[in-house]
Amino acid sequence: MFTVSRQFSFCYGHRLLNHPGKCANLHGHNAKVSIVLRHNTLNEQGMIADFGDIKKSIGLWIETRLDHRLILETHDPLIPVLKDQGLLIFPLPAEPTAENLAKLLYEETEKTGLPVCSVTFWETEHCSAEYRA
Ligand SMILES: [Zn+2]
Numbered sequence: 001m002f003t004v005s006r007q008f009s010f011c012y013g014h015r016l017l018n019h020p021g022k023c024a025n026l027h028g029h030n031a032k033v034s035i036v037l038r039h040n041t042l043n044e045q046g047m048i049a050d051f052g053d054i055k056k057s058i059g060l061w062i063e064t065r066l067d068h069r070l071i072l073e074t075h076d077p078l079i080p081v082l083k084d085q086g087l088l089i090f091p092l093p094a095e096p097t098a099e100n101l102a103k104l105l106y107e108e109t110e111k112t113g114l115p116v117c118s119v120t121f122w123e124t125e126h127c128s129a130e131y132r133a
Pocket of ligand 1: 014
């Protein structure tokens with residue numbers, strides 16, 4: 001069994017609607033993501049996937065859909081207000097926690113056809129969540 005991983009970084013803002021503490025306020029993070037791919041065999045180039053192709057697929061998706069966006073739960077009442085101001089929103093049908101963002105990135109990587117094994121999402125340098133099927 002072979003595995004490879006590719007890391008990406010991006011900035012985002014969010015808030016957690018049901019959080020009893022300070023995370024209920026809008027704030028931002030510098031996120032780091034590790035996408036791990038796994039496969040039993042290698043292709044004719046001796047790879048699971050070209051690192052450049054990982055960047056061009058899920059890396060580009062992160063850059064165009066999440067980077068410098070506000071990731072908010074779809075029912076957050078701030079969404080229409082912020083959209084009216086021209087801000088870029090990524091609505092998520094779940095609280096935008098590290099756990100749910102790891103799951104989102106796992107599912108989006110899966111859609112690209114890459115053999116994703118797990119996604120680890122660091123909300124801060126010390127706090128991470130992992131999603132694997
Ligand atoms: Zn946060």
